Amino acid sequence: MKSDIQIAQECVKKPIREIYSKLGIDEDYIEQYGKYKAKIDLKYLKESKNKDGKLVLVTAITPTPAGEGKTTTTIGLSDALSRLNKKVVVAIREPSLGPVFGVKGGAAGGGYAQVVPMEDINLHFTGDFHAIGAANNLLAAMIDNHIHQGNQLRIDVNRVTWKRCVDMNDRQLRNIVDGLGSKANGVPREDGFDITVASEIMAVLCLSNDLSDLKERLSNIVVAYDLDGNPVTCKMIKAQGAMTALLKDAINPNLVQTLEGTPCLVHGGPFANIAHGCNSIVATKMALKLGDYCITEAGFGADLGAQKFLDIKCRVSGLRPNAVVVVATIRALKMHGGLLKTQLNEENITALKQGIPNLLKHLSNITNVYKLPCVVAINRFPTDTDKEVDILTDECKKLGVNVVLSDVWAKGGEGGIELANEVLRLCETESKMEFSFSDSDSIEEKIENVVKKVYGGDGINILPQAKKQIERLDELGYGNLPVCIAKTQYSFSDDPTLLGAPTGFKVTVKSVKISAGAGFIVVLTGDIMTMPGLPKVPAAEKIDVDDKGVITGLF
Numbered sequence: 442m443k444s445d446i447q448i449a450q451e452c453v454k455k456p457i458r459e460i461y462s463k464l465g466i467d468e469d470y471i472e473q474y475g476k477y478k479a480k481i482d483l484k485y486l487k488e489s490k491n492k493d494g495k496l497v498l499v500t501a502i503t504p505t506p507a508g509e510g511k512t513t514t515t516i517g518l519s520d521a522l523s524r525l526n527k528k529v530v531v532a533i534r535e536p537s538l539g540p541v542f543g544v545k546g547g548a549a550g551g552g553y554a555q556v557v558p559m560e561d562i563n564l565h566f567t568g569d570f571h572a573i574g575a576a577n578n579l580l581a582a583m584i585d586n587h588i589h590q591g592n593q594l595r596i597d598v599n600r601v602t603w604k605r606c607v608d609m610n611d612r613q614l615r616n617i618v619d620g621l622g623s624k625a626n627g628v629p630r631e632d633g634f635d636i637t638v639a640s641e642i643m644a645v646l647c648l649s650n651d652l653s654d655l656k657e658r659l660s661n662i663v664v665a666y667d668l669d670g671n672p673v674t675c676k677m678i679k680a681q682g683a684m685t686a687l688l689k690d691a692i693n694p695n696l697v698q699t700l701e702g703t704p705c706l707v708h709g710g711p712f713a714n715i716a717h718g719c720n721s722i723v724a725t726k727m728a729l730k731l732g733d734y735c736i737t738e739a740g741f742g743a744d745l746g747a748q749k750f751l752d753i754k755c756r757v758s759g760l761r762p763n764a765v766v767v768v769a770t771i772r773a774l775k776m777h778g779g780l781l782k783t784q785l786n787e788e789n790i791t792a793l794k795q796g797i798p799n800l801l802k803h804l805s806n807i808t809n810v811y812k813l814p815c816v817v818a819i820n821r822f823p824t825d826t827d828k829e830v831d832i833l834t835d836e837c838k839k840l841g842v843n844v845v846l847s848d849v850w851a852k853g854g855e856g857g858i859e860l861a862n863e864v865l866r867l868c869e870t871e872s873k874m875e876f877s878f879s880d881s882d883s884i885e886e887k888i889e890n891v892v893k894k895v896y897g898g899d900g901i902n903i904l905p906q907a908k909k910q911i912e913r914l915d916e917l918g919y920g921n922l923p924v925c926i927a928k929t930q931y932s933f934s935d936d937p938t939l940l941g942a943p944t945g946f947k948v949t950v951k952s953v954k955i956s957a958g959a960g961f962i963v964v965l966t967g968d969i970m971t972m973p974g975l976p977k978v979p980a981a982e983k984i985d986v987d988d989k990g991v992i993t994g995l996f
Contacts, residue, residue: 517554517849521857530732552850612974713740
């Protein structure tokens with residue numbers, strides 16, 4: 442069996458000029474990055490007269506080690522629509538180097554449903570993440586320099602909230618002390634690093650509409666508090682202009698292609714368990730201008746990525762999906778039913794029935810909470826039995842949702858034709874999306890609405906520290922912003938061991954902080970971290986490059 446990277450390297454890619462010419466984009470809007478990558482100038486969005494296409498969101502069940510294949514389905518569905526002579530553009534996130542060198546691997550799809558050049562996309566790509574890291578760290582340097590040069594803003598060195606970042610899993614940098622040595626080396630203080638995808642700059646870039654909006658959002662970032670407890674912003678540090686200059690190219694979406702030549706915009710990459718987990722607004726809007734259908738995805742399960750896509754990204758941008766695809770595997774559902782990964786190859790109806798409620802809860806959220814039409818895409822494995830497929834299909838039909846078997850990993854677009862036809866049908870149905878909470882709800886009510894409506898919990902337990910933080914955010918006028926709940930991706934609850942569709946639980950709110958630039962309130966639950974660590978055997982150990990520059994080991 443060929444590896445993902447072998448399949449990608451054997452692909453005969455079309456010159457990127459062919460891809461943007463097929464979309465009807467004039468060269469004046471294009472900046473090429475070699476033969477197979479390009480950036481599209483944001484001016485295209487303002488100047489295009491094209492009518493917007495239909496928007497399709499791909500999400501999934503709660504992830505397990507058995508895998509679900511959300512990105513693979515997104516890309517395969519797009520290729521299938523292209524085979525049906527539909528003008529379609531994919532819009533997905535850029536991979537972070539942390540997972541690439543850690544456990545998860547890249548985020549360019551898999552098998553015969555990938556975007557290429559796979560190696561470039563999974564590594565440095567066009568340098569967007571480096572620009573975001575540079576902007577983030579420039580702000581950090583200017584904060585510490587301000588303190589060192591007399592601290593006119595009276596910043597409390599114990600309440601500097603802005604961290605430095607690096608796009609790598611590095612637990613050693615979570616908590617550090619810097620500024621050590623002589624006075625010339627700065628002011629000693631506790632500090633730390635986030636992974637770049639957890640930086641507020643990443644969220645700001647993905648939620649900005651243009652350069653002026655980007656600069657305004659950067660200005661609003663709260664970086665510290667002064668000795669009186671008042672917020673200190675990026676604008677007060679006077680860093681927003683230089684930061685915008687660093688990001689002026691990064692905000693332009695990146696154009697690549699699938700193995701079958703379908704155009705794909707890969708742009709932005711916030712994690713869905715610690716941020717809002719969606720590609721940029723400008724990339725999604727550009728895909729809608731360029732195609733009759735835009736296929737996009739949101740990270741992790743629908744309780745994280747889709748919830749934040751719908752409650753945050755759609756609220757900010759005005760975007761509304763015409764249809765939703767929920768990806769699942771029978772293997773993963775059997776894990777939710779209590780089986781170990783080593784037991785998944787055998788038929789087990791009992792475990793499947795015990796795991797199906799996880800899928801049904803996600804479907805109920807999409808159809809009953811957000812009022813959107815959806816379809817279940819099952820990535821079928823050779824070990825799945827007809828009886829297991831029939832049981833799953835019957836359970837989903839009880840909710841009025843169709844189940845379609847997908848084989849895009851093995852067959853590319855050909856394996857997604859049935860799914861594509863169902864998506865086309867759903868896109869013609871009438872729907873009016875609703876949010877899970879309203880702007881007028883209090884911060885506590887917003888959190889509780891997500892927990893009760895989307896997670897299926899009984900409520901929330903707010904720790905005293907978080908209670909004080911919520912009260913202060915209300916005083917500062919931030920209470921009208923949406924909430925972005927950071928929690929484990931492995932459960933509807935804040936306990937990663939509670940699989941399936943648990944009930945009777947409460948979510949503990951440990952702390953609450955403002956991301957004023959991104960325009961949301963971050964709610965931290967469980968043991969969520971903004972700087973991951975590497976596993977005992979990181980994927981980086983298997984990645985290599987030969988004398989001809991051919992990379993191996995990426996997946």
